Amino acid sequence: MDALAADSLTAPFSAESFDSGAAAVLILGGGLIGLAIAHQLARRGQSVLVLSRRRSEAAGFVAAGMLAPHAEGLSGPLLDLGQRSLGSIPGWVAQIEADSGLSCGFRPCGIVVPFRSAAERDAYPTARFGLALDAADLRHEIGGIGAAWQAGLLFDQDGQIDNRRQLMRALETACVALGVGFQEGSEVLELLAPAGRLEAIRLRRTEGEVVTLPCRRAVLACGAWSARLLPGLPVQPIKGQMLSLQAPRQALKRVLFGPGTYLVPREDGLLVVGATSEPDAGFAAGLTPQGQSQLEQGLVSLLPEAAHWPPMERWWGFRPGTPDGLPLLGPAEIAGLWLATGHYRNGVLLAAISASLIANLIEPGASGDAALLAPFDARRFGRPAPGDQLGRATGLGSASATV
Structure with missing residues (x-):
């Protein structure tokens, strides 16, 4: 079975029409990390819209679902993050199951x-x-x-x-129940960020219409495709x-x-x-x-x-990989944009804590996680050259991302 056949493993979206202009936070990517963040924000009362071109390509639909910070022999900050996430998973699963009425397949x-x-x-x-x-x-x-x-x-x-058959479906259902909006079939073309601050997103909808959505807060969770929206981002x-x-x-x-x-x-x-x-x-x-x-x-x-x-x-x-094997979690160089990508083979393990950490950053005054997040700051690879992250984010390029 190829990656596209993953659609058969989950129920199709049945989300009602959502007024994208009213969304306070846009999630760019409908995979496991994006859905986990959307769910966490919605539980905190935020208005959220998830943009996704083709859900079946997300790593969350094809991963094995191991929760294995110790078995994988992780070390350093990644082990610490993995252990913290592992400890939070029973409560996280309980929230999703309560919101969705479905089992996540946690064992x-x-x-x-x-x-x-x-x-x-x-x-x-x-x-x-x-x-x-x-x-x-x-x-x-x-x-x-x-x-x-x-x-x-x-x-x-x-x-x-069981991420493929149960967790993804339960998480989608929980998000819908909490009022999260979805635009399936949306291809993000550009981040519009004059003066280095996010103001809008240009995207192509399923029928081919190109629209601009006002947006001052967004999370980049495009997985392996993340660098297509932010050239210079070290994700492959x-x-x-x-x-x-x-x-x-x-x-x-x-x-x-x-x-x-x-x-x-x-x-x-x-x-x-x-x-x-x-x-x-x-x-x-x-x-x-x-x-x-x-x-x-x-x-x-x-x-x-x-x-x-x-x-x-x-x-x-x-899988979205980075040069040092650590994810990118935290603010981007563009104000109003946060990164949640590069999880490589630990996306399922780290989904719970990634959702909590990013939600804490987005909510004013909620974050006390600076020390925990420091090893995962994208700036550890050096600041991008002038224009590297803003070239396509201001309409000067034509890159798109599968989200």
Whole structure:
């Protein structure tokens, strides 16, 4: 299945007509991060409009949904941010479920990381947060694991959420229930920011009409496409391919996070296998034999019996990457514009805290998060050269972004 087929996994929007001119905050991007911010702002009484060209391209529709700051071996500010977000997810999920009446598919099932030796296990960056497993313990946790794996770490605090089939739908429904407006099929063409302050946005609607929306506050959450609206923004697409199998129910009770391949078992037995990381692929569409072979080989190495389980889907998408692997969270060089992008492979994990942090920045007097946000300020890469961020943001270019 290609990325566009993700539409079949969620209910279509049924939002009522929304007066865009009345929106106090525009969210540029209808993926997981954009929806999470829209939901948080709406809960605080803000008027919000989400602009989205093609929701199915959003990474939130194609990611595996791991909540794994410890299992992934994160470090430094990203580990701190991930741990804070992980701790907030139960309450965040409860809010979404209360507002939508739908389950988000949250499962704090724990994650096992296998190793070929105890020495490798003990050297893992986050080993201090996990329970050390010897070979017998590992096989007790993961029945049928490949013979090469002789040790492991159990991170009982990590888990997963079914973002593709449940979370995205619940979040969309919650936003609609709170009065968030949506313009599906809207292609943002330009940010109009004379004198460095956001005043309006030009966009092309589905029928081809180009309109200008007055706007003094907006959030750029376009994922891998973010740099198309702000040239010079250090965000690039990192392609990922995935597949899924139908396993026997309860064949795998915990997520298994191996080197280069991970297995995420859903409650109904669906097993999500991910993921390639292709930084040189750009926006090249489609599956590749090499990528799918990599996934299949990794799967069999971790769990040989899975080779006999029936295949279900194959798909691909684009993660938003940055040079240092950290997201961009905070104000842009354009006054009135905030950045929430570059989450790479941690968008699902960081959605909850990203929404809270950005909402705090937008609400006057609400933010006390300066120290937490400092490592994720876009200015860590240096200020853009004069005109770099404003060239297309003032009508001097013709770039557009998939939002």
